[in-house]
């Protein structure tokens with residue numbers, strides 16, 4: 001009995017209708033991803049990276065085809081079940097950080113776990129510990145507007161990892177950062193992922209970063225045009 | 241239970257913190273939303289209180305009959321039955337008042353255009369089917385005159401004329417007659433023009449005088465005749481002087497300090513307090529007349545203030561002292577009076593024992609009023625039957641304007657204000673949510689369920705509604721208090737109020753109050769703050785805010801998280 005792969009996409013398609021034309025943001029993708037430490041998703045602007053991450057993170061449903069997460073067809077799950085999945089299994093990191101602007105750093109981290117219904121004390125404790133892990137214990141009560149971009153993204157990382165998700169989906173997490181803080185963020189992300197046993201899927205334009213990834217997916221016009229695993233071409237369609 | 245509540249609180253600490261951060265850190269928007277809500281609530285409270293106050297003012301003033309528990313009034317016009325005390329003008333013979341310079345005080349009663357009739361006739365009205373209750377009343381106008389008896393300014397002296405009275409003696413002989421004739425002919429020749437006639441002055445006044453009227457050639461009248469008369473006859477001719485007499489006549493208005501005032505007085509059936517010319521409901525200070533038929537009076541507020549009467553003051557009516565036991569807000573209309581005393585007291589004072597001039601009728605059902613009115617009219621052809629509606633139509637003034645305004649505008653205005661307040665709150669909430677779509681997308685990405693997102697945003701709106709509503713309640717109460725402190729008063733006057741005609745001295749055109757009075761009642765506009773109004777205003781703010789928040793959140797949460805996240809701020 002083989003355990004199901006982390007993700008399995010079968011002809012996954014996400015199209016957008018704009019007037020008369022239809023944009024195939026993700027076009028019939030077939031790919032399987034295992035629990036791996038680091039997946040890089042490359043491709044030019046508009047190739048469909050963000051759209052794919054949204055399908056993987058259950059933020060969106062495919063127009064056609066199927067997306068399986070740990071063997072479960074995401075399309076078959078209710079909104080509530082998808083929310084539960086996002087809460088427990090997925091963590092998101094955005095290019096714009098997407099912190100809640102009126103909340104302090106620690107409150108932002110707490111927002112990633114609050115729906116689980118843990119007590120206020122435990123929530124605060126775990127959030128502060130997580131902030132300490134990203135090196136921002138002393139910034140816990142600062143507002144996002146009082147922090148640098150790199151610091152904000154580290155708060156977002158703490159928030160994404162607090163619920164100990166199976167997967168962290170990061171969409172150009174360094175896109176808004178200078179190279180130094182970008183490198184710091186990536187180092188932090190990979191380090192934490194290794195320690196928490198979390199799979200990280202990063203959409204990036206940074207070829208250097210992609211080169212360091214054990215798994216490299218390349219997209220073009222919604223299609224998967226490259227799939228390398230440790231420098232070798234991966235068999236993306238293993239039918240079972 | 242307590243443990244569960246604490247657990248629930250502990251779990252909600254984060255959400256409460258989020259809520260307060262959201263409201264406190266977006267100060268501008270929060271203040272704007274709060275102000276909008278508060279203004280709406282305050283306006284709702286003020287407008288509702290005002291229209292409530294107008295309503296109350298209306299009930300006391302604009303519905304004169306209903307306020308005294310009456311549907312119909314039955315009166316009789318003077319030319320109809322021709323009662324014993326018909327419309328008349330009061331005239332006073334000053335000379336009967338006393339010696340000149342003496343102080344006098346005099347009250348006369350008149351029934352005006354409402355003829356009095358026997359109290360026993362009221363029973364006939366009560367026996368008409370559909371009539372459930374009747375009350376009787378006597379409304380009179382009192383003309384009060386007070387001052388010093390004036391000196392008469394003009395005296396005319398009459399009489400004192402000298403008159404020739406021809407004593408009747410034996411007739412003259414033929415010789416005497418011939419002698420007289422020749423003498424007369426001689427006289428006529430010598431002075432033909434001067435000795436023709438002698439006219440006896442006839443008195444203009446004096447009544448009983450019977451003066452001889454001299455004419456040409458009349459026997460014994462002229463000087464020529466006297467000359468030619470035989471001595472025997474001349475002896476009998478003697479002069480009488482009429483008795484001198486002085487006749488007084490009011491040629492001009494004598495200069496006096498007499499003050500004439502009129503007021504209306506109502507004789508109230510004190511056997512019941514809920515129906516009559518005035519009822520216990522109109523008492524604003526003091527108490528209603530006791531059933532003991534005592535010498536007690538109720539005074540209308542307006543009359544009391546203009547005549548400086550208070551509770552306990554003494555009112556003298558026709559030398560009888562009455563104690564003021566209550567102040568009343570007299571209803572406008574034909575049956576309104578300035579002073580109310582027990583019916584039998586007034587009947588005695590005015591010399592109208594067992595007489596009344598109005599029967600107040602209550603019909604069983606309001607729908608029956610028309611039928612009952614027709615029945616009474618047909619049973620008593622001479623009677624005037626007025627309905628509450630007809631009485632109300634006679635009333636005009638700023639109160640009517642205001643209440644008409646309130647009726648036509650008040651409701652619409654309140655609705656507009658409420659709608660605007662809710663719309664403002666809703667727009668602000670919706671716009672604030674529209675700006676938070678990406679935030680909502682982020683929350684969904686973090687694993688917040690739709691329900692949780694909606695709950696959070698609705699709770700924010702609810703909190704805003706509660707705070708805004710509370711501020712609005714405070715502003716509303718303060719504004720109402722300010723309005724009440726202005727003591728605004730509205731007037732209502734009744735065109736046909738005084739059906740009685742004031743009396744006066746005959747010839748005292750300047751003093752007599754012959755004009756029909758129009759009763760005006762000043763009604764203080766008091767905007768009462770009812771707990772229910774405050775509650776409703778508050779609830780509106782809370783519900784409005786909640787509704788807007790929930791709708792906005794529902795819409796935003798309906799978006800796919802992917803789409804929400806793509807939204808640019």
Ligand SMILES: Nc1ncnc2c1ncn2[C@@H]1O[C@H](COP(=O)(O)OP(=O)(O)OP(=O)(O)O)[C@@H](O)[C@H]1O
Pocket residue numbers: 016017018023024025043044045046047048049050051052803806
């Ligand atoms: N909601 C949408 N409606 C219409 N078209 C969309 C929508 N979302 C994405 N697209 C289109 O789908 C295509 C893929 O977009 P996507 O954002 O996935 O590209 P991307 O690879 O992330 O680009 P970038 O590197 O610039 O972020 C684009 O052509 C985009 O215009």
Ligand SMILES: [Mg+2]
Pocket residue numbers: 049050051171
């Ligand atoms: Mg993208």
